[in-house]
Amino acid sequence: MIEVKGLNKSFGDVQVLRDINAQFFKGKVNIIIGQSGSGKTVLTKCMVGLHEVDSGTVTYDGTDFASLNFKEKTRIRKDIGMLFQAGALFDSMTVEENVMFPISMFTNQTLAERRDRAHFCLERVNLTNAYQLFPAELSGGMKKRVAIARAIANNPKYLYCDEPNSGLDPKTGLVIDQLIQEITEEYDITTIVITHDMNSVIEIGEHIQFIYKGENWWQGTKEEILRTDNKEVSDFVYASKFMKRVRQDLAKAQ
Amino acid sequence: MPSGIALLKLGQSQPLPLPPLGLRCRLPPFFTAHDESTAISSKVIRRRGERLMGGKGTTRQTAFYCLAGSGQKAYFWPQMFKLLTHIGRYLLWMGRVFRRPEKMRIFRQRIFDEVVAVGYNSVGLVALVSLFMGAVLTIQLAYNLESPLIPAYTVGLGVRDSILLEFAPTIISIILAGKVGSSIAGEIGTMRVTDQIDALDIMGVNSTGYLVGPKVIAAMISNPIIVMISMILGIFGGWLAGILTGEVASSTYIYGIQYWFQPYYITYALIKTVVFAVVITSIPAYFGYHTTGGALEVGRASTVSVVYSIVVILIFNLLLTQMLLQ
Numbered sequence: 001m002i003e004v005k006g007l008n009k010s011f012g013d014v015q016v017l018r019d020i021n022a023q024f025f026k027g028k029v030n031i032i033i034g035q036s037g038s039g040k041t042v043l044t045k046c047m048v049g050l051h052e053v054d055s056g057t058v059t060y061d062g063t064d065f066a067s068l069n070f071k072e073k074t075r076i077r078k079d080i081g082m083l084f085q086a087g088a089l090f091d092s093m094t095v096e097e098n099v100m101f102p103i104s105m106f107t108n109q110t111l112a113e114r115r116d117r118a119h120f121c122l123e124r125v126n127l128t129n130a131y132q133l134f135p136a137e138l139s140g141g142m143k144k145r146v147a148i149a150r151a152i153a154n155n156p157k158y159l160y161c162d163e164p165n166s167g168l169d170p171k172t173g174l175v176i177d178q179l180i181q182e183i184t185e186e187y188d189i190t191t192i193v194i195t196h197d198m199n200s201v202i203e204i205g206e207h208i209q210f211i212y213k214g215e216n217w218w219q220g221t222k223e224e225i226l227r228t229d230n231k232e233v234s235d236f237v238y239a240s241k242f243m244k245r246v247r248q249d250l251a252k253a254q
Numbered sequence: 255m256p257s258g259i260a261l262l263k264l265g266q267s268q269p270l271p272l273p274p275l276g277l278r279c280r281l282p283p284f285f286t287a288h289d290e291s292t293a294i295s296s297k298v299i300r301r302r303g304e305r306l307m308g309g310k311g312t313t314r315q316t317a318f319y320c321l322a323g324s325g326q327k328a329y330f331w332p333q334m335f336k337l338l339t340h341i342g343r344y345l346l347w348m349g350r351v352f353r354r355p356e357k358m359r360i361f362r363q364r365i366f367d368e369v370v371a372v373g374y375n376s377v378g379l380v381a382l383v384s385l386f387m388g389a390v391l392t393i394q395l396a397y398n399l400e401s402p403l404i405p406a407y408t409v410g411l412g413v414r415d416s417i418l419l420e421f422a423p424t425i426i427s428i429i430l431a432g433k434v435g436s437s438i439a440g441e442i443g444t445m446r447v448t449d450q451i452d453a454l455d456i457m458g459v460n461s462t463g464y465l466v467g468p469k470v471i472a473a474m475i476s477n478p479i480i481v482m483i484s485m486i487l488g489i490f491g492g493w494l495a496g497i498l499t500g501e502v503a504s505s506t507y508i509y510g511i512q513y514w515f516q517p518y519y520i521t522y523a524l525i526k527t528v529v530f531a532v533v534i535t536s537i538p539a540y541f542g543y544h545t546t547g548g549a550l551e552v553g554r555a556s557t558v559s560v561v562y563s564i565v566v567i568l569i570f571n572l573l574l575t576q577m578l579l580q
Contacts, residue, residue, distance in 0.1 A: 048456050077458035088449035102457050105356050160456075 001026050002047065002158060002190055007056030009039075009046050016042045017214045020056070027188045029181055029204045033196055034211035035236060040194045041085075043211065044160055047192075048080055049073055060158065078106055081151030083161040087143035089135040095122065095146050096131040102154045121149040125179055141172040145179070152183055159184070159191045165200060173197070177204045196236075198243055201225065210236070226250060344540050350462040351470060351536065364468035365475075372434050372469060372535065373476025377483065379433060380426055384417075384484040387425070388491030391416055396501035409502045410510020413492040415519070422484040423523040424571050427530035430477065431563040435538035438469060439559040442542030443552035451543070466539040473531035481527045485520075522578045529574060530567050537563045 007020040016039045024030040032040050045051045047058050049065060058065045060076055068076065089098050099118040103109060109117070122128060125145040135143060144164060151159055161180055165173030181204040184191040193200065201208060201222060208225050210218040210233050218225075218233045225237055227250070238247050355361035395409045442465055445451050454461035489511055496502030502510075541559035545551050 045452075050452055050455060074458040074460075077456055080456055080458075082453065082456045084449045084453060086448060088453040090450055090453075091444075091448075104360060105457065105459055154457075 001061060003059045004047065005057045007046060007058065008054045009042055009051060010054055015214060017046070020216045022209050022216060022219065024190055024192050025207055026190045027184065028206040029184050029191045029193055030207045030209065031201055031205040032192060032194045032209045032211060033201060033236070035196065038211045039214040040211055041162060044162060044192065044194055048082065048160060078154065079157040081156035081159045083144065083147045083151050083164055085162045085166055087135065087147040089143060089146055091135055094132050094134055098146055099149045099153050102150065106154060117153060121153050125149045140167050141176070144168065144176050148179060155187065157189055159189050161191065161193045163195055164193060165197060170199065173199070174203065180204060198237060347462060347540060348536060350460060351466045353460050353463045355463055355467065356459060361468060365471050368468045368472030369476050372472045373480055376430055376433055376480060379429065380480050380484050381487050383429060384487040385491035387421055388413060388417060388488035389495030392492035392495045393499060393501060396496070406502060406506045407510035407513055409496065410507040411513050414489055414511040417485055417488040418519045418523055421488060422481045423526040423530065424567065426481055426484045427527060427534060427567055428564055431534040431567060432560055435534050435560045435563045436556045438535060439538035439542040439556040440552060442539050443545035443555045446543060446545045447548055447552060462543065466536065469535045469539060470532055473535040474528050477531040478524045478527050481523060525578060526571065526574050529570055533566050533570065534563050537566060
């Protein structure tokens with residue numbers, strides 16, 4: 001479990017995060033939602049230590065991450081997998097080499113073993129015919145799948161996904177969402193997904209955290225978010241015509 | 255001048271009361287205006303500026319005026335302080351470059367790859383430049399030393415010493431700073447803005463050591479070899495030009511390049527080359543690594559890094575020459 005307590009972060013005079021308190025549960029897809037610029041990505045970057053926090057704590061299974069030194073942080077980071085918004089695949093490496101990279105860096109496996117593991121992870125994300133391609137030769141959906149394969153290559157305990165289906169068509173987005181959910185259940189990992197796509201929230205969200213203007217505004221389940229009377233949350237959730245229709249249907253059903 | 259500026263001391267940074275629009279003011283020397291995070295250059299001001307005042311060389315005035323006009327908060331940092339901050343940050347960052355690698359096998363492989371990228375791929379350019387420079391040096395010396403009092407072999411001696419002492423180590427390093435440095439800043443800068451460096455950090459890899467360490471070591475290995483090639487080809491180019499133009503006889507030139515030869519010149523050149531190798535790889539890597547933004551900033555980091563590398567090479571050239579040739 002990952003726990004955030006009283007987290008504050010500012011850049012210069014601009015305070016981006018204010019007193020964030022949150023819990024992210026093991027074996028569940030935890031979702032952070034909020035408008036663009038609300039501080040979702042900054043929150044995750046603070047949680048993985050890419051940004052120094054001004055105050056507050058982030059604990060990984062009881063260990064305060066911010067108080068650790070570089071070596072100790074590195075030990076925890078080996079248990080973290082992250083899927084970046086644009087994939088962040090290494091341009092100079094093939095798909096296979098990208099997935100093999102974390103295994104090569106942190107294990108003493110032979111080349112054959114590393115290759116087997118990379119192929120297994122790529123098969124897990126349904127990508128079996130692109131081993132020797134370079135990232136520049138892949139489509140958006142394929143890049144995301146390779147990034148997921150790389151993120152799970154070292155059996156992480158914690159998986160961060162920054163807008164995993166942004167820039168993808170709805171069908172491919174759904175495939176990625178389902179893949180994240182399956183992997184979370186299969187390996188019993190703590191998954192945190194940042195998104196502003198309500199389809200993802202409804203599809204895979206189990207524990208939802210709503211960030212509004214850098215503040216921890218609301219948290220609950222996907223059933224609760226559809227029925228909340230919190231104005232800001234409701235405005236966000238029912239922004240699209242489709243979701244407005246969903247609200248009407250829900251009201252009729254009640 | 256507003257009293258707020260006059261009260262500023264070296265190293266101080268604080269928001270100042272801004273003068274009303276239209277008030278002329280001048281910042282003290284060595285001070286520069288910054289907005290929240292970015293240094294205000296004259297180009298930025300022209301884009302943002304409400305009105306411009308003054309003519310040439312009024313950048314500081316303009317910066318202050320435009321900030322005042324646009325209602326932004328103005329910060330004044332002494333430029334010297336900014337430079338010291340960069341030097342301190344660079345030294346701390348270099349400490350991370352030489353941390354023990356996570357996997358020695360991968361680190362070694364990366365050094366070999368970088369020897370090809372940094373060294374081998376530059377040989378063609380260096381060979382071409384050295385041949386022509388040697389040739390031009392011979393023709394120029396022969397043209398300028400047309401006197402019965404100066405022996406003809408002086409041409410060979412002059413070409414040899416010019417190439418060994420200055421051309422091969424310093425000029426070739428400056429050329430490599432342009433070729434290799436811009437490529438390193440561009441590569442690492444792009445990795446930074448596309449989150450690839452963040453991906454390395456999150457995996458628990460020391461991104462600085464993994465990306466920059468092999469480049470620095472590869473340059474320290476390959477640049478001395480490149481400089482030796484440059485020395486040989488430069489002297490050969492001079493010989494070729496002497497024969498082809500008929501300015502210097504082959505035997506005279508060969509006598510000249512052997513005359514009063516001091517092997518220490520080679521040592522001196524190679525010591526300089528190794529120091530310059532660290533400069534032309536680490537400075538562009540530093541600028542690339544700390545790039546923020548997008549393609550525009552990567553391009554800017556690339557240009558700035560080459561300029562800084564060349565300036566630092568020239569400063570070290572002076573210092574090392576003073577130290578090694580005393």
